[in-house]
Amino acid sequence: MLGLRPIIIAAQSSSYGVGRAPKAEELKTIDIDIAPDGKALPPGSGTAAAGKLVYASRCETCHGATGTEGPQEVIAGGKGSLATSHPQKTVGSYWPYATTLWDYIRRAMPFDHPGTLSDDQIYATTAYVLFLNGIVGEQDVIDQTSLPKVQMPNRNGFVTDPRPDIPKKKP
Amino acid sequence: MPAMKPDRLGRLRSRRWFLQFGAAWSAAVAACTSKSNAPAAAEPRALGAPVSAYGSRSKFEKTARAFNQNTKVPLEEASSRTPLHDTYGIITPSSLHFERHHSGVPEIDPSLHTLTIHGLVDRPLVFTVDELKRLPSVSRIHFLECSGNGSSEWRGGSGDSDVQRIHGLTSCSEWTGVPVATLLRECGVHQDATWVLAEGADASKHDRSIPMKKLMDDAMVAYGQNGEPLRPEQGYPIRLFLPGWEGNANVKWLRRLKVMNAPVMSREETSKYTDLMADGTARQFTFDMEPKSLITRPSGGDTLNGPGPYELTGIAWSGRGTIVSVEITTNGGETWTRADLQTPVLRIAHTRFRYMWKWDGREALIASRCTDDTGYTQPTITELVKVRGVNSNYHNNGIQAWKVASDGKITNGNSTALL
Numbered sequence: 001m002l003g004l005r006p007i008i009i010a011a012q013s014s015s016y017g018v019g020r021a022p023k024a025e026e027l028k029t030i031d032i033d034i035a036p037d038g039k040a041l042p043p044g045s046g047t048a049a050a051g052k053l054v055y056a057s058r059c060e061t062c063h064g065a066t067g068t069e070g071p072q073e074v075i076a077g078g079k080g081s082l083a084t085s086h087p088q089k090t091v092g093s094y095w096p097y098a099t100t101l102w103d104y105i106r107r108a109m110p111f112d113h114p115g116t117l118s119d120d121q122i123y124a125t126t127a128y129v130l131f132l133n134g135i136v137g138e139q140d141v142i143d144q145t146s147l148p149k150v151q152m153p154n155r156n157g158f159v160t161d162p163r164p165d166i167p168k169k170k171p
Numbered sequence: 172m173p174a175m176k177p178d179r180l181g182r183l184r185s186r187r188w189f190l191q192f193g194a195a196w197s198a199a200v201a202a203c204t205s206k207s208n209a210p211a212a213a214e215p216r217a218l219g220a221p222v223s224a225y226g227s228r229s230k231f232e233k234t235a236r237a238f239n240q241n242t243k244v245p246l247e248e249a250s251s252r253t254p255l256h257d258t259y260g261i262i263t264p265s266s267l268h269f270e271r272h273h274s275g276v277p278e279i280d281p282s283l284h285t286l287t288i289h290g291l292v293d294r295p296l297v298f299t300v301d302e303l304k305r306l307p308s309v310s311r312i313h314f315l316e317c318s319g320n321g322s323s324e325w326r327g328g329s330g331d332s333d334v335q336r337i338h339g340l341t342s343c344s345e346w347t348g349v350p351v352a353t354l355l356r357e358c359g360v361h362q363d364a365t366w367v368l369a370e371g372a373d374a375s376k377h378d379r380s381i382p383m384k385k386l387m388d389d390a391m392v393a394y395g396q397n398g399e400p401l402r403p404e405q406g407y408p409i410r411l412f413l414p415g416w417e418g419n420a421n422v423k424w425l426r427r428l429k430v431m432n433a434p435v436m437s438r439e440e441t442s443k444y445t446d447l448m449a450d451g452t453a454r455q456f457t458f459d460m461e462p463k464s465l466i467t468r469p470s471g472g473d474t475l476n477g478p479g480p481y482e483l484t485g486i487a488w489s490g491r492g493t494i495v496s497v498e499i500t501t502n503g504g505e506t507w508t509r510a511d512l513q514t515p516v517l518r519i520a521h522t523r524f525r526y527m528w529k530w531d532g533r534e535a536l537i538a539s540r541c542t543d544d545t546g547y548t549q550p551t552i553t554e555l556v557k558v559r560g561v562n563s564n565y566h567n568n569g570i571q572a573w574k575v576a577s578d579g580k581i582t583n584g585n586s587t588a589l590l
Contacts (some may be wrong), residue, residue, distance in 0.1 A: 016357060018305060019296035022287050023266045026297070030287060030427055033368055033378060033435045071243045083451030087562050088207035094453075099249075104438040108274060110243070113325065160458040165558050166550040 001112050034103035038148030040100065045143035046124025049130030054121045055128045067091075067132040072111070076132040082157070092133025096158060098150035102126045123147075176331070181514040182525070224555045234258075236267055237335050247275035250317065252339025255467045260513070261486065261521040263342035265397050271317050271340065271406045273439075277424055281400075281408035284372065286354075286392065290430035293359030303392060306349045309525070310395070311414065312520045314488045315455035316341035316460045318444055319416035321567035323582070325553055327586040333471035337583065338571065341463075343521035344405075346412050346517045347395030351386040355430070364430045368437075372426040378421045379444075380411065380434035385458070389414050392425060415490030415519040416458040417565070419444055449560025457505075460490035462549050463523070463568035464497050464541035475579035478532035483510075486521040489543035493517070496542045497524040503536035504551075510539065530575070538572040538586050551587060 033039050055063075059161075063069075067076030067090070078088025087093075091101060105122050108114050117125065127142040135150060136142065177183050236251035250271040253263055266383075270276075281300045289295035318338035324330065324337060355367075360383070367386055370378040381390070394401060394411040401407040406423030413421050419439060434440060434456070446454040464487035475481060487494045494516055498507035513523035524539065540549040552569030572584035 016306060016353075018302045019357060020299045022295050022297045024288060027287070027289060027295070030370075031289070031429070032376065033370070033437070035430065035431075035433065035435045050411075082447060082453075082562075083408055083449065085561075087447055087451075089442060089447070091442075095438075097436050097441065101436050103435075107378070108438075111248075111274065111375075114274070114374050134233055157451065158441070158453050158455040161454050162457070163454075163457065163461065164545075164547055166547075166554055168548070170548060 032103075032107060034099045034106075036097045036099050036148065038099050041099070041144035041147060042119050043144065044119035044123050045141050046120050046122070046127050047141055048124070048127040048136065048138045051121075051126070051128025051131070052125035054117070054125045055144065058117065062111065062169060067129060073131055075156070079134075079153070082154070090133065091129055092153060094154050096152055096155050098126070098130060098135075098147055098152055101129060104146060159162060177514040183514060183516070185510040234267070236270065237268075237339065240414055248273050250319075250340060252335050253342045255334050255339055255341075255465065255486070256470055256472075258467075261343050261517075261523050263344060263395065263521075265344065265399070265402045265405070265565060268315075268342040268344060268396075268402065268405055269317065269340045271319075271418060272373070272404070272405050273419075274373050275379045276403050277373050278403065278406060279372060279424060283425075284408050284426070286409060286425055286428065288354060288358045288428045288430070290367075290428075291361040291432060292355075292430050293361070294357070296354075296358050298354070298393065303354075303358075303409065304394060305348050305406075306353055308347055308349055308395075309391060310345055310347040311391075312343065312345045312517050313412070313414045314341055314343040314347065314460075314490075314519065314521050315412075315418055315421060316463075316488070316490070318419065318457070318460070318565040321463075321569070321571070322564050324567055324569065324571070324585050325561045325564065326558070328583050330582045330586060331471070332583045334465060334467050334571075337471075338465050340418070341486075341521070343486075343488070344396050345398065346393040346505040348390065348391035348393035348409070351390040351392055351428070352388075352412070354392065354428075355386060358430070360430055363432050366431045366434050368427070368429040368431060368435045369420075369422040370427040370429070371406075371422045371427060372424040377419070377422060377439065378435070378437045379422060379440055380431070380437065381411075381420060382456075383430075385413055385416070413458070417444065417460055420458060436512050444565065446559070446563040446565050448563060457566055460488075460545045461566065461568040462489035462491070462494070462541050462547050463487070464494075464539040464549055466499075466537060466539050466573060469581055470573050471581055471583045473581045475530055475575060475581070477579065478530050481528050481530055483526045483528050483537065484538075485524055485539055487524055487539065487541035488519070488521050489541070489545075489547070490519060491547070492519070492544040494522040494541050495544050497522070498542075499526045499528070499537070499538050500540075501528055501535050501537045504538070532577060534577050535575040536572050537585075538574060538584070540570050 062072035078090040078093035081088045132134040234254045234257040238251035253269045286298045320340035366380045411422040466485040487497045498511040510524040510526040542548040555569045574584035
């Protein structure tokens with residue numbers, strides 16, 4: 001009697017009851033992303049002057065004395081190169097948000113020992129990389145208030161994906 | 172184009188095949204039979220190996236992933252490429268699936284691993300891997316391609332390169348998991364939520380922001396690959412799988428989904444996986460992998476053994492839908508003829524094609540191009556460069572040409588091809 005069977009509609013409310021609520025301290029450990037508004041940045045601060053020391057001991061081997069030498073990712077220089085035949089996509093020439101730098105250093109750097117820098121060291125290193133790119137001064141204090149306000153040179157360099165971008169062929 | 176029905180062997184075949192090659196093929200088969208002078212195998216008498224707990228391939232088979240060991244890039248953030256030339260059909264063996272890691276392959280105990288969903292939801296939830304497996308599952312066959320696949324060809328490529336080194340960052344598997352929509356509904360997503368940050372449990376906590384629409388549409392949290400748990404290189408114990416979207420967005424070793432109302436603008440989605448145009452602007456969130464095809468055999472590095480019939484075979488795929496046709500040129504793009512497609516022809520999956528070619532012994536430029544059910548036909552690299560320039564690095568779905576020399580030697584034809 002198909003006509004008499006009740007129709008069950010999956011509701012938007014919880015239907016399986018699997019999973020448990022996360023504990024506050026669990027979320028604190030893994031909720032690490034920093035968006036451009038910087039609201040999730042922790043307390044702490046640093047200057048390029050302080051960051052120079054952290055950089056020399058933890059970053060320079062891979063990124064070079066001034067961020068331009070490599071052997072790994074070139075993180076400074078490249079200004080005005082994006083529309084040339086040899087574009088250099090560095091923090092100064094390409095990255096649209098300074099908050100992303102803070103997020104990525106905490107998330108993934110140093111490459112072989114991520115998670116070993118203190119928040120103050122991350123602020124200082126961020127300040128130093130921005131200083132190497134001529135974006136902040138050597139004594140500028142970078143913290144949860146000032147970092148989101150840093151204007152990156154390529155802030156408006158990105159467009160949304162327009163593909164498909166090749167004219168359709170006639171069948 | 173007339174619709175074709177598969178024959179008893181599942182081949183979508185045009186009539187051309189029989190008319191053109193019926194006679195030549197009979198002659199070739201006869202020639203192969205009469206020429207055979209391989210030593211006969213000894214009559215088997217010794218006992219073979221006993222049963223075993225986990226199979227392995229024959230010791231005579233050596234095909235492998237390829238990666239560049241002589242590079243300054245640490246191998247933990249390198250890539251290895253699928254031997255497309257030596258794989259058959261449409262499924263890539265899990266052990267040969269391409270790799271691209273950002274900080275190495277973590278070793279994760281599945282009993283300790285969890286997926287946390289939080290942010291703009293009514294009920295933040297933590298799921299164990301076992302709990303995910305209790306929910307309604309789906310299995311689908313889909314390709315996965317790195318957005319950097321074929322990047323060497325933007326500036327013409329190298330003549331001695333081969334299909335594995337140029338295009339081996341695509342693989343195809345059967346993926347099993349739970350739809351992300353199911354998990355998000357369990358948590359109760361807020362109406363203003365538009366993006367979700369997906370984050371891995373690797374050392375770099377690789378993260379990408381994904382539009383909510385994709386996650387509610389066909390995304391899954393996958394735990395199965397080709398009938399067994401994911402390989403560690405593919406995200407064991409769980410990964411995000413976004414059918415048709417660039418590899419790096421399919422976050423491996425998934426540990427967290429944070430529901431948001433804007434993208435987080437991670438390093439990967441700003442400074443890395445963005446496509447630089449000739450005018451210096453960059454395209455962002457270029458997720459889908461556009462229709463692409465390759466002749467995989469014979470291809471660069473092969474040598475044809477004299478004039479005669481050769482099967483040209485390869486794969487075609489579209490991140491936006493289903494392949495409806497593959498065409499072959501053997502004269503540098505002057506004329507194109509439809510190839511046969513092997514069923515099943517699946518949405519967002521590698522599709523195997525075949526074409527019988529009678530080589531006349533003269534220099535030739537051979538290539539394939541595909542069309543999907545959105546009506547998009549694979550362009551030439553020249554057409555792509557005209558619109559995007561040569562700095563974009565990612566998303567090269569241009570036609571791959573192979574140059575056949577009169578001595579039968581095949582090389583990368585992209586530097587000379589203007590199809």
